[in-house]
Amino acid sequence: MASKGHKHDHEHHGAHGHGQNNSGACGCDHEHDGHKDDHGDGHKHGHEHAGACGCGHEHEGHKHDHVSADDRVPTELPSCGCCDHGAGGHSAAEDVACAAETAGGSTVQRLGLVGAAGGTVSVFRIDGMDCADCARGLEKRVGALRDVARVSVNFGAAKMTVEHGGKAEEAIVQTVKQAGYTAYEQKGRQVPAAVNEASFWSKNRKAASTAIAGAFFAAGWLLSLTGAGPEVLPTFLYAAAIVCGGYRIAKSGLYGLKSGTIGMDLLMTIAAIGAAAIGEWAEGAAVVTLFSLGETLEALTMDRTRRSIRGLMELAPNEARIRRGGQESMLPVDEIVVGDVMIVKPGEKLAMDGKVVSGRSAVNEAPITGESLPVEKSAGDEVFAGTINEYGALEIEVTKLATDNTLARIVHMVEEAQAQKAPSQRFVDRFAKIYTPAVIAVAAGIAIIPPLLFEGSFQEWFYKALMMLVVSCPCALVISTPVTIVSAIGRAARTGILIKGGAHLERLGAISAIAFDKTGTLTEGKPQVTGIYPLHGQEEGEMLALAAAVERYSEHPLAKAIVRKAQDERLQVPDSGEFRSVPGGGAIALIGGMEYRIGNPRWVRQELGLTPDYEAARITALQDAGQTVMLLASGHRVEALLAVADTVRGNSAETIGRLREAGVGRVIMLTGDNAGTARSVAQQLGGIDYRAELLPQDKVTAIRELLKEHNGVAMVGDGVNDTPALASATVGIAMGAAGTDTALETADVALMADDLGKLPEAVSLSRKALRVIKQNIAFSLLVKAVFLGLIAAGYSSLWLAVLADTGSSLIVIANGMRLLRAPKQSAAAGESARG
Numbered sequence: 052m053a054s055k056g057h058k059h060d061h062e063h064h065g066a067h068g069h070g071q072n073n074s075g076a077c078g079c080d081h082e083h084d085g086h087k088d089d090h091g092d093g094h095k096h097g098h099e100h101a102g103a104c105g106c107g108h109e110h111e112g113h114k115h116d117h118v119s120a121d122d123r124v125p126t127e128l129p130s131c132g133c134c135d136h137g138a139g140g141h142s143a144a145e146d147v148a149c150a151a152e153t154a155g156g157s158t159v160q161r162l163g164l165v166g167a168a169g170g171t172v173s174v175f176r177i178d179g180m181d182c183a184d185c186a187r188g189l190e191k192r193v194g195a196l197r198d199v200a201r202v203s204v205n206f207g208a209a210k211m212t213v214e215h216g217g218k219a220e221e222a223i224v225q226t227v228k229q230a231g232y233t234a235y236e237q238k239g240r241q242v243p244a245a246v247n248e249a250s251f252w253s254k255n256r257k258a259a260s261t262a263i264a265g266a267f268f269a270a271g272w273l274l275s276l277t278g279a280g281p282e283v284l285p286t287f288l289y290a291a292a293i294v295c296g297g298y299r300i301a302k303s304g305l306y307g308l309k310s311g312t313i314g315m316d317l318l319m320t321i322a323a324i325g326a327a328a329i330g331e332w333a334e335g336a337a338v339v340t341l342f343s344l345g346e347t348l349e350a351l352t353m354d355r356t357r358r359s360i361r362g363l364m365e366l367a368p369n370e371a372r373i374r375r376g377g378q379e380s381m382l383p384v385d386e387i388v389v390g391d392v393m394i395v396k397p398g399e400k401l402a403m404d405g406k407v408v409s410g411r412s413a414v415n416e417a418p419i420t421g422e423s424l425p426v427e428k429s430a431g432d433e434v435f436a437g438t439i440n441e442y443g444a445l446e447i448e449v450t451k452l453a454t455d456n457t458l459a460r461i462v463h464m465v466e467e468a469q470a471q472k473a474p475s476q477r478f479v480d481r482f483a484k485i486y487t488p489a490v491i492a493v494a495a496g497i498a499i500i501p502p503l504l505f506e507g508s509f510q511e512w513f514y515k516a517l518m519m520l521v522v523s524c525p526c527a528l529v530i531s532t533p534v535t536i537v538s539a540i541g542r543a544a545r546t547g548i549l550i551k552g553g554a555h556l557e558r559l560g561a562i563s564a565i566a567f568d569k570t571g572t573l574t575e576g577k578p579q580v581t582g583i584y585p586l587h588g589q590e591e592g593e594m595l596a597l598a599a600a601v602e603r604y605s606e607h608p609l610a611k612a613i614v615r616k617a618q619d620e621r622l623q624v625p626d627s628g629e630f631r632s633v634p635g636g637g638a639i640a641l642i643g644g645m646e647y648r649i650g651n652p653r654w655v656r657q658e659l660g661l662t663p664d665y666e667a668a669r670i671t672a673l674q675d676a677g678q679t680v681m682l683l684a685s686g687h688r689v690e691a692l693l694a695v696a697d698t699v700r701g702n703s704a705e706t707i708g709r710l711r712e713a714g715v716g717r718v719i720m721l722t723g724d725n726a727g728t729a730r731s732v733a734q735q736l737g738g739i740d741y742r743a744e745l746l747p748q749d750k751v752t753a754i755r756e757l758l759k760e761h762n763g764v765a766m767v768g769d770g771v772n773d774t775p776a777l778a779s780a781t782v783g784i785a786m787g788a789a790g791t792d793t794a795l796e797t798a799d800v801a802l803m804a805d806d807l808g809k810l811p812e813a814v815s816l817s818r819k820a821l822r823v824i825k826q827n828i829a830f831s832l833l834v835k836a837v838f839l840g841l842i843a844a845g846y847s848s849l850w851l852a853v854l855a856d857t858g859s860s861l862i863v864i865a866n867g868m869r870l871l872r873a874p875k876q877s878a879a880a881g882e883s884a885r886g
Contacts, residue, residue, distance in 0.1 A: 170200060170214050170215065170216065170217070171214070171215055171216070171217040172212065172213070172214050173212075173213050173215065173219075173220055173223070173236060174210060174211070174212050174213075174236070174237040175210070175211045175212075175213070175223065175224075175227070175234040175235060175236050175237060176209060176210055176211075176234070176235045176237055177189070177204070177209045177210065177211055177227060177232050177233070177234055178209070178232060178233040178234075178235070179231060179232040179233060179257070179350065180204075180206065180209050180232050185230075186204045186205075186206035187204070188230070188307045189204055189211070189227065189230050189232070190202055190203070190204040190211075192226055192229075192230055192306070192307070193211065193213060193223055193226050193227070196215075196219060196222055196223065196226060198215050198216040198217075198218060198219040198222065199213055199214070199215045199219055199223070200214045200215060200216070201213070201214040202214070205466060205467070206533055207466070207533055207536070207537040207540075208466035208467075210237075210466060211227075211234070220236060224236075229306055230303060230306060230307075231299060231302065231303040231306075257299065257343060257346055257347045257350060258347055260295055260296055260298070260299055260343060261296060261340070261343040261344050261346075261347045263295045263296070264292045264293075264295045264296025264297075264336075264339055264340045264343055265292075265296075265340050265343075265344065267288045267289070267291040267292035267295060267336070268288070268289065268292040268296075268336045268337065268339075268340040270288050271284075271285040271286075271287075271288030271289045271292065271333070271336065272285075272333070274288065275333065285332075285333075286332045288336075289332035289333055289335065289336035290327070290332060290336075292336040292339060292340055293323055293327060293332075293335050293336050293339050296336075296339040296340055296342075296343040297319075297320060297323050297339040297343075299343075300316045300319055300320055300323075300339065300342065300343065301316070301320040303316040304316035304317030304318075304319070304320045305317065305320070315524040315525075315526055318491075318520045318521070318523060318524055319338060319339070319342045319521070319524070319853075321517075321520060322335075322338050322517045322520050322521050322849065322853075323335040323336075323338045323339050325513065325516075325517045325520075326338060326514075326517060326849055329510050329513060329514060331514070331849065333850075334848065334849040334850050335849075337849070337850030337853060337854075338521065338849060338850065338853045341850065341853045341854055341857050342853055342856075342857060344857065345526075345856075345857030345858075345860055345861060348861055349530070349860060349861065349864060366400070366418045366437035366458065367384070367400065367401070367402055367403075367436040367437040367453075367456070367458050368384070368399075368400050368401075368402040369383060369384055369402070370382060370383050370384060370402065371384060371387060371393050371395075371401075371402035371403055372393065372394040372395070372396075373387060373391050373392065373393055373394070374391075374392045374393075374394055374446075375391065375392075379394060384402050384403065384453035385453060387402075387403055387449055387452075387453065388449070388452070389449055389450060389451065389452065390448065390449060391403075391448075391449045392408065392446055392447070392448055392449070393405060393446070393447045393448075393449055394444070394445075394446055394447075395440045395444065395445045395446075395447060396440070396444055397412070397440060397441065397442050397443060397444060398439070398440065398441075399439075399440050400437065400438070400439050400440070401414070401434055401435065401436050401437065401438050401439070401440065401447070402436055402453070403436050403447070403449045403451070403453060403456060404433075404434070404435050404436050404449070404450055404451040404456040404457055404458075405433075405434055405447035405448050405449045405450050405451075406431065406432070406433055406434070406447065406448050406450055407428050407429060407430050407431065407432045407433075407434060407445055407446070407447055407448075408430060408446050408447065408448045409430060409445070409446035410429070410430075410443055410444050410445040410446055411427075411428070411429045411430075411443050411445075412427075412428055412440050412441055412442055412443030412444070412445050413425035413426065413427050413428065413441040413442060413443075414426055414428045414434055414438050414439065414440055414441065415438060415439040415441060416435065416438045416804070418437040418438060418439075418458070419435045419437060419438060419457060419458065419461070419547065419803055425441050428445065433450075434447060435456070435457045435458065436453070436456040436457065436458045436459075437458040461544060461549060461803075462544075464549060464551065465540055465541065465544045465549065467551075467552075474554060474557055475532050475557065475824050475825075475828065476532040476533060476536070476553060479525075479528055479529060479531065479532055479828065480529070482525075482528070483525040483528060483529055486523070486525055486528075486835075487523050487524070487525055490519055490520075490522065490523035490839075491519075491520065491523050493519060494516040494517075494519035494520050494523065495516065497512055497515050497516045497519060498512055498513045498515075498516035514849065515842055515845075517849055518838075518842045518847055518848070518849055518852045519839075519842060521849065521852040521853050521856055522835060522838050522839055522842065522852055522855075522856065524856055525831075525835075526856060526857075526859075526860045527827075527830075527831040527834065527856065527859035527860040527862070527863050528828065528831040528832065528835070530860060530863060530864060531824065531827030531828050531830075531831050531863040531867070532553070532824050532827065532828070533553075534863070534864050534867035534868065535820055535823045535824050535827060535866075535867035535870060536553040536556060536820065536824075537867075538820075538867050538868050538869075538870040538871045539556055539816055539817070539819075539820040539870045540553075540556065541871060542816065542870055542871050542872070543813065543816055546809070546812065547802065547803040547804050547806075547809055548800065548801075548802060548803070548809055548812065548813045548816075549798075549800065549801040549802075549803060550799075550800050550813070550817075551798070551799050551800065551801075552799075555782055555799040555800060556817050556820055556821075557817070557820075557821055557824070558763055558781050558782050558799075559765065559782045559799075559800060559813065559814060559817035560814070560817030560818040560819075560820060560821035561762060561763045561821065562715065562761075562762075562763035562764060562765045562781060562782060562814070563714075563715065563716050563717065563761045563762055563763055563764075564715065564716060564717040564718070564719070564757055564760075564761040564763070564764045564765070565710060565715050565717070565718050565719075565764070565765045565766075565767060565810075566719050566720070566721050566753070566754060566757060566764060566765070566766045566767070566776070566780065567718070567719070567720050567721070567766075567767045567768075568720075568721060568722065568766075568767065568768040568769065568773050568776075569697075569720055569721075569722035569724060569729065569732060570608055570609070570697060570722070570724070571608055571769050571786075571787075572767055572768055572769065572786060572807070573699060573700060573703045573720060573732065573736065573807070574697040574698060574699050574700060574703075574732065575697060575698050575699075575700055576608045576697065576769075577608065577612075577697070577698075578608055578609055578612040578679070578695045578696060578697035579612055579616070579695065579696060579697075580595070580612055580613060580616040580693060580694070580695050581678055581694045581695060581696045582673070582678070582692075582693070582694035583595055583691060583692075583693055583694075584669070584691055584692040584693075584694070585690065585691045586666075586689055586690060586691055586692070587688075587690065589690065589691065592620065592622055594683060594690060594691040594693070595613070595616060595617050595620070595622060595693075596617055596622045596623060596624050596625065597625070597642060597647060597683060597685075597690070598613050598617075598649055598681075598683050598691075598693055599613050599614045599616070599617035599618075599622070599624045600624050600625045600626070600627040600640065600642050600647070601627060601630075601638055601639070601640045601642070601647050601648070601649045601683075602614055602638060602649065603624065603627060603630075604630045604640075605630075605632065605638060608697070609679060609681070609695050610638070612695050613693065613695070625642050625643065626642070627640040627641060627642045627647075628640065628641050629641045633650065633654065634746065634747055635654070635723065635746035635747060636650045636651065636654035636658075637649050637650015637651060637654050637655065637681070638650060645685055645686060646685070646686065647683065647684065647685050648682075648683070648684045648685075649681055649682070649683045649684070649693075650681060650682065651680075651681065651682075651723075651725070652665075652666075652670050652680060652681075652682050652725075653744075655682040655684050655689065656682075658684070659684055659687055659688070659689065660687075661689070665689070666682075666689070666692065669692065670692065671727065673692075673694045673727075674725045674726070674727030674728055675727045675730075675731075676727075676731070677696060677727070677728050677731030677732065678694040678695065678696045678728065679694070679695045679696065679697075679724055679725065679728050680692055680693070680694055680725065681693045681694075681695065699732055699735045699736065700807055702806075702807055702808045703736055703807055704735070704736050704737055705808070706807045706808055706810055706811060707736055707737060707739060708737070709811035710810065710811050710814060712811075713811055713814050713815050713818065714818065715814065716761075717740065717757075717761065718739045718740070719739065719740040719741065719742065719753075719757070720732065720733055720736075720739060720740070720741040720742070721741075721742050721745055721750050721753050721754075721766075721776065722741065722742070722743055722744075722745060723743075723744065723745050723746065723747075723750075724743060724744070725743060725744060726743040726744060728743075729741045729742075729743035729744075730743075747775055747776075748775070750773070750775065750776040751775045751776055751779045753776075754766060754776050754779040754780050755779060758780075758781070763781040763782070764780050764781050764782075765780055765781060765782040765783075765784055765800075765814075766779070766780035766782075766783055766784065767784045767785075767786065767807075767810065768783075768784075768785060768786070769785060769786055769787060777798065777799075782799045782800060783798050783799045783800070784798060784799065784800045784801075784802065784810065784813075785798035785800070785801050785802065786802045786804075786805055786806075786807065787802070787803075787804065787805035800813060816870070819870065820870055823866055823867055823869070823870060826866060827863040827866055827867060830859065830862065830863060830866075831859055831863060834855055834856075834859040837855075838852055838855050
């Protein structure tokens with residue numbers, strides 16, 4: 052039995068065990084102490100259940116406690132430990148909100164607090180927000196409104212979530228407008244049309260003012276250079292450039308100051324006015340023009356990055372052909388309900404998730420899974436919105452609403468992942484909080500102390516102070532990490548890899564060991580019955596029918612193999628009842644009033660009180676041949692042996708080789724299967740390490756032991772049977788997550804296709820992202836250090852300082868955006884999908 056929110060199934064040991072929960076109400080098979088998972092050694096993992104914290108902040112000594120969706124919200128909640136919520140931490144309501152942010156949908160709605168507290172959650176898309184520092188300022192401004200209880204700004208997705216009393220929408224939109232941006236309220240998960248339809252140049256306010264200021268500055272500079280025209284004209288043009296380009300900057304800076312935020316807009320305003328005050332009109336105009344140009348280019352690049360994510364949603368059509376009451380008509384996806392029958396002709400895209408009820412075709416699933424080869428679909432098969440029907444007509448029963456289909460959930464999760472801060476980003480934020488005020492204080496000292504105490508020239512030292520103000524802006528440093536993370540997560544999503552946050556991205560890039568589950572991960576997960584060996588002269592078909600009767604309610608691949616074999620041979624399977632599963636052992640059911648067991652040899656021997664050497668020779672011989680052996684018992688005797696074998700995936704060995712080339716030093720297989728089968732599979736994979744005959748808790752222990760030997764350990768499984776081990780690893784990776792809601796919710800990294808070959812790509816991308824982040828941070832700090840030195844030595848100028856600040860910001864953005872470029876293979880798949 053599994054709890055809601057995260058499904059747990061069956062764990063095999065020798066043969067297989069069935070995932071009945073014996074660990075309390077939660078049902079997650081974790082070791083509990085007051086319903087808190089123990090990760091040992093202060094280990095930070097990234098696993099998130101449906102109710103996990105998801106606030107995007109790193110927690111010291113732990114990542115998240117596990118909260119089952121079956122659990123009720125406790126009356127007392129521990130502080131989530133988020134570093135950015137102030138010394139006072141959260142209120143109880145805020146802890147609840149923080150604890151569910153990434154569970155999908157609005158926090159308050161998912162926890163049922165709308166009715167209780169009378170609150171409303173509104174989601175807004177913000178146009179024009181191009182810097183992480185601006186996002187923090189906007190969060191403070193909106194949060195200061197009287198009717199607002201909580202606000203969260205997702206800079207990567209340009210999205211703001213506000214919890215308020217129900218009448219604050221107009222005030223929120225107006226506050227955003229005063230801050231210099233435009234807010235569009237979002238209903239459900241569909242992005243407002245205005246956000247996607249308008250071009251960047253038509254909707255961005257900075258572009259026009261930048262162009263006008265640039266024209267005035269260029270004209271003034273040319274007149275100064277040539278000496279043409281009246282002497283006062285260049286000054287007039289420079290002043291016009293300052294006013295035209297600086298009005299928006301000054302307005303935003305002063306508005307931020309009212310809410311207690313000292314942003315770069317305010318610093319640049321002071322620098323421009325100060326330059327004009329001492330007669331350096333050209334310098335002041337250069338400050339405004341270059342800074343405005345830099346902001347415009349930053350906005351353009353961030354808009355491109357965000358559109359690359361929102362473009363995923365556009366893969367699905369906005370309407371579909373629906374049959375109702377014998378009539379076919381085109382309906383908008385918002386009007387389509389679960390149970391409708393969708394007709395899809397050859398060459399058309401699917402608008403909804405569903406199950407094929409009639410027809411046969413191949414479907415290109417590259418937009419979802421990254422797989423370039425079409426997948427054959429027929430009655431009973433699952434299909435996804437955004438995929439492309441190839442050659443045959445399909446009738447599909449809709450199984451999910453448009454706002455909750457797999458594609459919408461992927462986009463939503465990617466955007467939420469972009470909001471989660473990586474460790475390096477938190478370091479940058481902490482550094483910026485200290486660096487900027489310190490440099491401002493030094494600048495004030497430079498402007499005041501030398502003229503007062505040492506009879507220095509006020510104009511000279513004031514000019515140096517203005518340069519210090521410009522250099523104090525941590526623009527490049529602050530944006531260096533988020534733009535890299537947004538780009539990496541966006542590219543991964545387009546190739547069928549869902550990374551659930553910047554922290555997971557960095558951790559995946561730093562792992563030195565990977566552990567794999569065997570069944571369904573390294574092997575195909577579609578085992579076949581290879582032998583039935585009755586022990587008392589019975590018919591093989593009779594034994595197979597009894598085994599299928601016990602296994603009929605199991606979902607494990609080995610159990611399915613037995614049931615499938617009985618169906619293929621058209622056997623009459625007797626009725627069974629009172630099914631029970633035993634973790635790490637097997638299953639029990641009543642057939643005709645008699646209790647039957649099927650499971651691994653060790654468990655069945657223990658249950659019947661048999662000696663360990665019972666049928667040992669035959670069992671060992673089968674296991675050494677790479678087969679899994681199960682014993683079928685009735686009452687107090689073993690009736691038959693059943694042998695089942697699985698085949699190793701065709702690309703498993705190649706994948707392991709590529710992982711080693713990517714720098715993963717150790718690869719190990721963890722399995723509940725017997726040692727003989729594990730040894731055979733390990734040899735086929737190049738002689739990798741393995742541990743066999745592991746119970747679910749043994750896999751967790753194995754992961755913890757690996758963590759003592761390695762800095763980072765990833766665990767790869769199906770996201771259902773391996774949840775405890777996935778949660779204990781540094782990074783939990785689930786395969787084949789496109790059709791599994793559980794894997795999408797619980798894994799840190801989800802490979803949407805059932806393709807192990809995506810794993811090396813995910814590791815390589817994460818390692819590259821980690822290198823780019825380090826490059827950006829180092830470059831940003833180096834530029835600051837160099838220009839502080841130049842200012843001290845008297846070799847810099849105000850416009851050069853602005854150029855360096857703006858230039859470094861653009862360079863780190865461009866460096867981070869390199870990660871948007873997909874590799875040739877993935878790009879080819881994407882082109883095939885767009886066909």
